[in-house]
Amino acid sequence: QVTLRESGPALVKPTQTLTLTCTFSGFSLSTSGMCVNWIRQPPGKALEWLARIDWDDDENYNTSLKTRLTISKDTSKNQVVLRMTNMDPVDTATYYCARSRMAYNWFDSWGQGTLVTVSS
Amino acid sequence: DIQMTQSPSSLSASVGDRVTITCRASQSIASYLNWYQQKPGKAPNLLIYDASILYSGVPSRFGGSGSGTDFTLTISSLQPEDFATYYCQQTYNTPPYTFGQGTKLEIK
Numbered sequence: 001q002v003t004l005r006e007s008g009p010a011l012v013k014p015t016q017t018l019t020l021t022c023t024f025s026g027f028s029l030s031t032s033g034m035c036v037n038w039i040r041q042p043p044g045k046a047l048e049w050l051a052r053i054d055w056d057d058d059e060n061y062n063t064s065l066k067t068r069l070t071i072s073k074d075t076s077k078n079q080v081v082l083r084m085t086n087m088d089p090v091d092t093a094t095y096y097c098a099r100s101r102m103a104y105n106w107f108d109s110w111g112q113g114t115l116v117t118v119s120s
Numbered sequence: 121d122i123q124m125t126q127s128p129s130s131l132s133a134s135v136g137d138r139v140t141i142t143c144r145a146s147q148s149i150a151s152y153l154n155w156y157q158q159k160p161g162k163a164p165n166l167l168i169y170d171a172s173i174l175y176s177g178v179p180s181r182f183g184g185s186g187s188g189t190d191f192t193l194t195i196s197s198l199q200p201e202d203f204a205t206y207y208c209q210q211t212y213n214t215p216p217y218t219f220g221q222g223t224k225l226e227i228k
Contacts, residue, residue, distance in 0.1 A: 037217075047156075047164065047207055047219040060215035063121050096163055105211035106154045108175070110163035 002026035004036075004097050004111035011117050012087050018116060022080040022097030026109075029055050029075050033102040036080040038071065040093040041113075048093075053080055054102065087118045122146050122210050126220035132228040137198045141223045143191045143208035152212040153191045155184055158222075159204045167206075168193065203227050 008020035020038070027034055038050040051071040052060045061069050070083040080097060094115045098107035123146040133139050143153065151171040156164035166175045168184040171191055181196045195202055208220040 039219075046221045047158075047209075049209075049215070049217045049219065052215050052217075062216050098163075100211075104169065105152070105217070106166055106169040106175075106209075107156075107164075108166050110165075113163055 002099060002109040004099060004109060006095060006097050006111045006114040008095070008114055008116065010115060011119065013120050014088055014118060016087050018082075018084045018087050018091070020082045020084075020095055020097075020114065020116070022082070022111060024078050024080070024097070024099065024111075027099065028078070029053075029073050029080070031055055035100045035102060036073070037098045037100055037107060038080075038082045039096045039098060039107075040091075041096070042090075042093040045093075050084075050095075051082060052100070089118045092116065092118045121216050122149060122212060122218055124208055124210055124218050124220040126206075126208055126223050128223060129221065130224040130226065132226050133198055134228045135198050135200060137228075139195050139198060139225065141193045141206055141208075141225075143186075143193070143220050145189045145191075145210055145212075148188045149210045149212035151187045152210055153184075153186065154209045154211060155182075155193045156207045156209065157202075157204045158207065164207060198225075200227075 004024040034055045037052045053071045068085045094113040096113045098110040125144045153171045155168040158164040172184045183194045205224045
């Protein structure tokens with residue numbers, strides 16, 4: 001059974017750096033073709049794909065946010081970390097991680113999401 | 121980046137109705153189109169991948185079609201549990217993978 005769970009601060013101040021962790025089970029990011037994505041959703045708004053890290057350490061980023069994002073993985077801990085710098089109130093959102101696979105690319109398993117509020 | 125446009129943005133319908141939601145890509149994405157259902161306070165769930173293939177466990181009243189730039193999600197006979205927000209997503213080639221703006225399906 002595949003599970004993912006996001007963790008991190010519920011509240012960050014403007015200009016701070018957000019660090020979120022996705023801890024997963026039921027698959028390994030050392031398996032060829034496995035990927036983990038981050039997606040966010042501001043309250044009442046649409047989903048926005050942020051970043052993906054692949055089993056082979058390849059990284060991809062949202063074009064508009066790429067200068068602020070860093071994704072990394074710790075295969076031994078089954079964790080993926082997303083860092084977003086220079087947080088702003090418009091970054092207030094629920095942040096999700098989700099699994100995909102290179103052969104398919106759809107997101108078949110999602111975490112429950114974690115709400116991050118940016119406010120002073 | 122490829123832009124995805126869904127219509128309508130909201131839709132009112134009754135139990136038993138047949139409903140169709142459309143999604144248009146800003147360029148051809150072949151059949152690399154997925155549909156998700158999201159209920160309030162929950163993560164999205166995959167319904168359909170590759171434009172028309174029903175994901176495991178998804179009821180057969182859901183169907184998808186299209187290729188190139190124009191796609192549709194059809195629910196043949198609405199059930200109470202289908203009232204939710206639906207998103208399309210393109211996964212053509214390499215990321216970034218973009219979502220549509222969503223269609224909120226409400227009870228009439």
